[in-house]
Amino acid sequence: MKKQMIFSVLCLLVGFVSLATAQQPPNTLTDVEKQNGWKLLFDGVSSSGWKSACKDGFPEKGWTLKDGTIGVAEMGGHEHIVGGDIVTKDQFNAFDLRFEFKLAPGGNSGLKYFVTRSEGDKGAVIGLEYQILDDKLHPDAKQGRDGNRTQASLYDLIKANKQEQFVNPPGQWNTGRIVVYPNNHVEHYLNGLKVLEYERGSPAFRELVANSKYKGFAHFGEAPKGRILLQDHGNAVSFRSIKIKALN
Template identity: 35%
Template sequence: MKKLVLPAFAAASLALASCGGGAKTDDHKDSASIGSENKATTEPQANVLTAEEQAAGWKLLFNGSNLDGWRIYKNKPSNTWGVVDGTLHCTGSATDKSDMRGDLLSNEQYENFELEADWKLAPQGNSGILYLVTEEFKAPYESGPEYQLIDDENFPQKLEGWQKSGANYAMNPPSKLAAKPIGEWNHTRIVVNKGHVEHWLNGEKVVDTQMWTPEWEKEKTTGKWKDYKGYGTAKKGHICLQDHGSEIWFKNMKIKSL
């Protein structure tokens, strides 16, 4: 598989690996292989917009070929993000699971928007999609709310409700667990409109909340974010993909301003 990395931060090239046996010469194919071929031919092309989506104002956040439109938070040196087989890929690490690695930031900022993305996480993985992120703090999570992505079933530590997939991390637990088994693709939708936030996971609305209300302020000031004065205060900011030391893949990332 071929991997492209940010030119400014690439530290080394990724080894190419391939596997497979010889080609079959039998003209007769079993039903499983025929079904697989039919699925491949009917699956829509990734990382493209339909004419209807373009007319509705959708724009791709990831073009499937390179990291145009993205950079590392605060322009830190990092080589953990790249493009593998048409997916936006974070390599992860077997030893470094900190939240101070190379988070990936959109060049553009967004205020009121609808965002969609497909993602797949490695076993025991942990990541997130942050929004309304600014860069005056040490880490993106100090400003931007986070849509949590995690291995709900096999994470090596006990998870609270507000840490489960689809949660508004450390603020609102998901109303239901809607993530697919690890190794399968999930579909995420995030809507932010004048402080009204919706988190959707695989077609299920799992969070519906309003920012900057008295209830929101109480949750912020009595919970994990009580010492982070800048958390959730920005009305406009970047989209950010978290590198928490776990391998994760994204595709079909698109956004529409509201």
């Protein structure tokens, strides 16, 4: 009975979050959000505030701006062959970041944070990654360890503890959220529900890194500040309503 009540409450909470999202037009801020320090990272029409992760300027090909979204087209999963990843021009330390994403069936993408390019990475640009994935169709969901490459996970480090009934399927919009507190406590959310938390730089975090694909990068994920990155993984994905609030 108690579990049923908890499930009902969760359903109501997710319903309220979905309703609030539906009532607010994409790529806008309410007056209350503006008063509380929220800023749009994507205005719905331009690439202002974004640049290539590896070059100056915004990619001339690969990324599209249409119908209030920013995204990449399907390229068969071949990474970086057209546009490549893009990053914010600004850097951030402690923040509350919210965004909406829509992934094509079988797709793979991600949103990375604390991206610095200081690790000497070659190929894919590294950073702490909020995984965006079709868990049912993409093989990456079964790789890594214990599901730590599934949707909303901290990629290759911590599995997202999510309930599938609260996850919208590919082709529909989902809402992601990442909160990084000034004390380096981090939380991932999916559609309003918290799915994981960890402490940047803690012994437990460093042990996870030491057993991951990032083990060769010193101080991975521990930079005092960095950029936000949208990944070009060669699969169709769209983003909108990307907004951030600095936490001091």
